[in-house]
Each structure stands twice: as C-alpha cells, then as structure tokens.
Amino acid sequence: MKYNGLATILVNLNSMLDLQRHLCDVLDCLWDSKTSKNAFKREAGEEASRKKLLELRADGYESYVAACSQAQTSRLLLSSPFILYLTLIAALGDSRHAHLILSEELDIVRFLRSIGLFDKDRTGTGVMAGRLLTQVIRLRLCPVADGLTGVVQDAISELSSTLEPGDLVTDHMWAQLEWGSADSPSREFLTNAVKIVQNELIRMDGTQASLNLYSDSHNMRDVKVLLLGEGCSGKTTIMKQLILSRHNSTSFTALCDPEYYLEMMEARLRAFLQRIMDWFLEDQCNSRWARHDAHTVGANFHKLPELDMSTRSQRLLELNDFVQVNITSAGDLCAVLASTSFAKLLDFPLDHYRSLLEALNDMAGRSRMHDDDTAHKSASLEPTNQNLLGWYIQTTEAHQESFTTKDSSYTFWDCGGQMSDRWVQYFPQTDVVLFVVSLIGYDQVSFENHSVYQDGMDRSLQLFSWICTASEDLMKRLRTCPLILVFNQMDLLADKLETSPLRNHFPDYDGGSDTNAACEYIKNHFLKHVQSGQNVSVFFMSAIDSKNVEDLFEKVHQLSRSITTKARRTARTSIIPASEAEISVLKFSLAEGFAVLNL
Numbered sequence: 004m005k006y007n008g009l010a011t012i013l014v015n016l017n018s019m020l021d022l023q024r025h026l027c028d029v030l031d032c033l034w035d036s037k038t039s040k041n042a043f044k045r046e047a048g049e050e051a052s053r054k055k056l057l058e059l060r061a062d063g064y065e066s067y068v069a070a071c072s073q074a075q076t077s078r079l080l081l082s083s084p085f086i087l088y089l090t091l092i093a094a095l096g097d098s099r100h101a102h103l104i105l106s107e108e109l110d111i112v113r114f115l116r117s118i119g120l121f122d123k124d125r126t127g128t129g130v131m132a133g134r135l136l137t138q139v140i141r142l143r144l145c146p147v148a149d150g151l152t153g154v155v156q157d158a159i160s161e162l163s164s165t166l167e168p169g170d171l172v173t174d175h176m177w178a179q180l181e182w183g184s185a186d187s188p189s190r191e192f193l194t195n196a197v198k199i200v201q202n203e204l205i206r207m208d209g210t211q212a213s214l215n216l217y218s219d220s221h222n223m224r225d226v227k228v229l230l231l232g233e234g235c236s237g238k239t240t241i242m243k244q245l246i247l248s249r250h251n252s253t254s255f256t257a258l259c260d261p262e263y264y265l266e267m268m269e270a271r272l273r274a275f276l277q278r279i280m281d282w283f284l285e286d287q288c289n290s291r292w293a294r295h296d297a298h299t300v301g302a303n304f305h306k307l308p309e310l311d312m313s314t315r316s317q318r319l320l321e322l323n324d325f326v327q328v329n330i331t332s333a334g335d336l337c338a339v340l341a342s343t344s345f346a347k348l349l350d351f352p353l354d355h356y357r358s359l360l361e362a363l364n365d366m367a368g369r370s371r372m373h374d375d376d377t378a379h380k381s382a383s384l385e386p387t388n389q390n391l392l393g394w395y396i397q398t399t400e401a402h403q404e405s406f407t408t409k410d411s412s413y414t415f416w417d418c419g420g421q422m423s424d425r426w427v428q429y430f431p432q433t434d435v436v437l438f439v440v441s442l443i444g445y446d447q448v449s450f451e452n453h454s455v456y457q458d459g460m461d462r463s464l465q466l467f468s469w470i471c472t473a474s475e476d477l478m479k480r481l482r483t484c485p486l487i488l489v490f491n492q493m494d495l496l497a498d499k500l501e502t503s504p505l506r507n508h509f510p511d512y513d514g515g516s517d518t519n520a521a522c523e524y525i526k527n528h529f530l531k532h533v534q535s536g537q538n539v540s541v542f543f544m545s546a547i548d549s550k551n552v553e554d555l556f557e558k559v560h561q562l563s564r565s566i567t568t569k570a571r572r573t574a575r576t577s578i579i580p581a582s583e584a585e586i587s588v589l590k591f592s593l594a595e596g597f598a599v600l601n602l
C-alpha cells in the first residue's frame with residue numbers, strides 16, 4: 004500500500020508545485036532516460052519542500068521505481084503502475100490534480116500515445132489503466148467550472164477517444180493480464196490501486212454502473228446534453244428532478260441540498276426585508292425626514308413604531324415587529340415568509356415591481372411550505388423535494404451532473420440563462436441540446452441596467468433564432484446536433500391566459516384562453532426560425548412534474564441513440580495524431596529510459 008500512502012500524501016500537499024515536480028520526476032524516469040539518482044536534483048526549492056520531497060521519495064517513489072525494476076521488463080508493465088498511480092492521484096485528489104495531470108508540463112497524453120494507448124490494436128494493462136485514468140479525470144473536471152485550457156480540453160478529448168465501445172475489456176480479460184509475479188510489489192500496487200480507484204469511482208458516480216469500464220458493455224454510450232434557454236425557464240428545475248429521481252448523480256449535489264437552500268434563502272430574504280424597509284425609509288425620508296443620511300435613518304429604524312403611520316406603514320411595522328420578535332433562524336424566516344398572514348402584508352406600489360418580482364421568485368415555494376401561521380415557531384424547517392424544486396436561485400455558475408443508465412452515461416450542463424457568453428464553450432462537445440422556453444414568459448418583464456424592458460418570450464425567441472442562424476465555426480456543431488424545443492411550465496399556462504391574454508402581447512393571436520391554441524401558436528413562433536436540415540423536435544412539459552422530466556429524459560435517450568458513435572467521435576476529437584516518425588522516436592527514447600533503469 005505504499006503507493007496509496009504516497010498518493011494520499013501528495014493530494015494533501017498544499018503545494019501543487021511539489022506534486023508537479025514529483026510527477027515530472029517520475030515521468031522523467033520513464034520518458035527521458037533519467038535514473039532515480041538524478042530524478043530529484045532539479046529545482047530543489049526551499050528547505051520545507053525539499054524535506055517533503057525526500058519524505059515522498061522514501062515513502063513511495065523509490066519503491067515505485069524498484070517495483071518497476073523487479074517487474075519482468077514489459078513496457079506495459081512499467082507504464083501501468085505509473086498510469087494507475089496518476090489515476091490514484093486523480094481519484095483521491097480534486098479537480099486541481101486532474102488538471103495538473105493533463106497539463107502541458109507533464110504531457111501525459113504524449114506519454115500515453117507513445118506506449119500505444121491510442122493504437123488501433125491496443126490491448127494490455129497499460130491500455131486498461133489509461134481508460135481508468137480517463138474515466139476518473141472526466142468525472143473530476145467540469146469544462147467551465149474548472150476553467151479548462153485548450154491543452155487540457157484536447158487532452159480530455161484524446162483520452163476520451165480511448166473509450167470507444169467495442170474496445171472495452173471484460174473482467175475476465177482484466178484478470179488474465181500478466182501483472183508480474185504473485186509477490187511482486189508492482190502486482191500488489193496494481194491490485195490495490197485498481198480497488199481504490201474503483202471504490203472512488205463508485206463514490207463519485209454513486210453507481211456500480213459507472214464501472215462498466217470493466218464489464219461487457221460494448222454498447223456503452225457517452226452523451227452530453229446542453230441545457231439552454233432564457234432565465235427562469237426551468238433548466239435547473241429539470242436538473243433537480245433528474246438528481247432527485249436518480250440518487251447516483253455526481254458533482255452538484257448542492258443543487259438539491261436543503262442546507263444550501265436554507266442558507267441562500269436566509270441571505271436573500273433578509274436582503275429582501277431590508278429592501279422593504281429601505282423603500283419605506285426612503286419615502287419617509289422624502290416626505291417627512293428631509294433626507295437624513297442613510298446611516299441615521301438605518302439607526303432610527305427601530306424607532307419607527309413611534310411615528311405616525313399610513314396604512315402601508317402600519318403593515319410594514321407589523322412586519323418589522325414580527326421579524327424582530329419571531330425570527331431567529333433561517334427556518335423561522337422561511338416559515339414566516341411562507342405563512343398566509345405574511346403574504347397579506349405585502350401590498351406594494353407598481354414602481355417596486357421588479358424587486359417584488361425577484362422576492363416572489365425567491366418565495367416561489369411558499370405555498371408548498373408550511374402554510375400555517377404557527378409554523379414560524381419551529382426552530383428549523385426541513386424543506387421537502389417540492390420546496391427544493393420550487394425555490395429559484397439564479398444559476399450563475401455552471402452546473403454539471405452525470406447520470407448513468409444501463410447502456411449510457413449522460414452529462415447534463417446547465418449554464419444559466421444569464422450566462423450565454425459561456426455556453427459557447429460547451430458547443431463542440433454537445434450531443435443533444437435542450438432549449439427550454441417558459442410558456443408563461445410572454446408577459447414577464449426582464450430588467451437590464453434598470454432600464455431595458457423586454458418580454459421574456461421575445462428574449463427567448465431572439466436567443467433561439469441566434470442559435471439557429473449563427474454562422475461562426477463554433478456554432479456549426481451545435482446546429483447539426485439534435486435540439487429539443489422544450490416548452491415548459493404547462494401547468495401555469497391556463498391561469499396565465501385567463502389573467503394575461505396572449506393577444507395583448509401577440510396581436511395576431513386569436514385563440515383566446517384555449518391552452519392548445521396558445522401552445523400551437525407559441526410553438527409555430529419558434530419553429531419559424533428553424534433552418535432547413537436542422538434536427539429540431541418539440542416537447543411540452545411541466546418541470547415540477549417528475550414524470551414529465553422522465554419522459555423528456557427518455558426522449559433524449561432515444562435521440563442520442565440516433566447519433567452514430569462515429570459522428571460523435573469525429574465531432575469531439577480534434578486531435579492531430581502524432582506522426583509515425585514522432586512515435587518511433589518517442590518509443591526509442593522510452594526504451595532507452597528503461598535500459599538506464601536496468602530493465
């Protein structure tokens with residue numbers, strides 16, 4: 004278990020530089036004909052780092068080289084421990100470690116290529132170790148959140164290309180491979196490393212299915228799904244439903260973490276209350292207090308009950324008392340805001356519409372929460388799944404989730420409606436696009452720079468038209484992959500049509516409050532932007548209904564089956580293969596390296 008110990012120390016090091024140096028040195032031994040003697044000579048660095056490096060060497064590095072020396076010469080036997088060693092670091096570490104492994108400095112892909120990982124007739128332990136490494140790294144890294152550079156993206160693409168269906172090795176084959184003699188340290192290392200990495204994969208992926216790498220799953224497909232659409236259209240709700248229905252999702256568990264929501268709710272609702280008070284004070288300022296300075300006004304806030312109040316002010320006071328007396332925790336705050344009596348307190352003039360809209364969005368789950376005035380007495384509030392689905396928090400960081408089914412692995416990316424500049428990074432890798440549209444967006448107002456007002460559906464149409472017609476190289480890929488136009492929030496449409504006629508916003512619409520007519524009209528409005536040859540289908544749903552989301556998932560599944568493996572591979576892999584000459588030089592220097600290591 005020395006290697007496990009070593010990897011654990013490595014990933015716990017504060018300095019990524021130490022890790023980089025160490026990996027470079029190990030790699031140098033395999034790559035540049037360096038012996039273990041001079042491996043640590045370069046850049047000894049400060050004393051502390053030196054000490055750490057020495058410890059590392061004592062604990063693992065030399066044993067590693069020794070283990071390789073004792074193994075029976077095959078270069079695959081030599082490379083397997085190293086690749087598994089990297090895999091172990093990626094599995095036990097975090098995205099920084101995965102990033103480093105793929106960085107230009109280490110140039111692991113070149114190393115893997117030189118040992119034949121990308122060869123057509125590839126086989127053996129090195130190849131299997133390479134696949135394991137690929138899988139761990141792909142689970143560790145999120146293209147946007149981790150700010151991947153072109154080099155790293157390319158490395159992932161190239162590594163991914165080793166995971167073609169049909170090339171996978173069965174458990175049986177894995178067991179048959181020669182790992183060296185039974186008592187060889189490398190054999191022990193390999194066995195342990197594989198076990199550790201497999202356990203880690205289960206933890207990351209939450210499912211045994213992800214280990215299909217070792218099973219007879221020749222048809223395993225890898226599907227990337229990109230969620231696009233205007234803010235508040237329901238993209239994150241779809242993700243949440245998928246997470247809630249599959250308890251094996253990976254990276255963004257916070258999306259459905261009650262603690263996270265309570266914290267967010269507390270912060271945002273407190274800000275909301277503050278805003279209410281500010282409006283009130285501003286009014287009072289203007290009309291009565293003749294522009295006190297903001298701090299003085301703030302300090303006087305608690306004195307408000309002594310002032311002569313209008314009806315609205317009385318309500319705010321009531322609210323203030325309520326908050327002061329009753330709210331001591333996030334749970335209390337949520338319960339108060341969820342209560343019917345609080346809802347009645349709210350009665351704001353139109354010019355506060357925007358803030359109110361935001362606040363109401365925050366409280367979207369209120370009717371499903373404790374609709375009971377006594378609920379605020381409870382010290383904590385355990386949100387239900389419905390609460391989690393109902394609460395809106397604008398997506399400002401990319402969400403990535405992976406799900407596996409029997410024969411496919413799905414990665415969903417949700418970048419948020421306000422992040423259109425960042426979607427572009429996902430396009431080259433996308434297999435299926437879900438363009439989500441809110442059916443009730445037609446009368447909703449968006450605000451930009453406090454002045455530009457535009458209806459949500461107009462913005463959605465603009466975005467969709469842009470996607471259908473954009474001519475940039477990067478966009479070409481997106482235009483050729485299947486797109487599902489997802490019309491969401493069906494459950495809210497009937498009421499909306501009654502209270503806000505569609506005709507007020509689209510004068511040529513004459514279907515009244517008939518939901519079918521409205522759906523047809525809106526659908527056609529979008530479809531007219533579709534260019535010939537584009538693969539667009541339509542899906543109507545309510546994201547709060549888990550069955551609907553499952554049906555959507557099934558549709559994605561069906562569509563992805565139609566994408567041939569070849570097409571996906573070509574689209575995703577923009578690699579310039581090494582020339583034969585380059586490979587033979589690399590192989591030569593590798594062989595020379597082994598000779599120096601007395602292999």
Ligand SMILES: Nc1nc2c(ncn2[C@@H]2O[C@H](COP(=O)(O)OP(=O)(O)OP(=O)(O)O)[C@@H](O)[C@H]2O)c(=O)[nH]1
Nearest residue numbers: 234235236237238239240393395398420492545546
């Ligand atoms: N009733 C109902 N509410 C929905 C539906 N879909 C989404 N919502 C609610 O609409 C609000 C916004 O949904 P999100 O999924 O967070 O929207 P989004 O598209 O991720 O928005 P951004 O992150 O700003 O891009 C949330 O309060 C959801 O609960 C639906 O089909 N029916």
Ligand SMILES: [Mg+2]
Nearest residue numbers: 239397398419
């Ligand atoms: Mg979102």
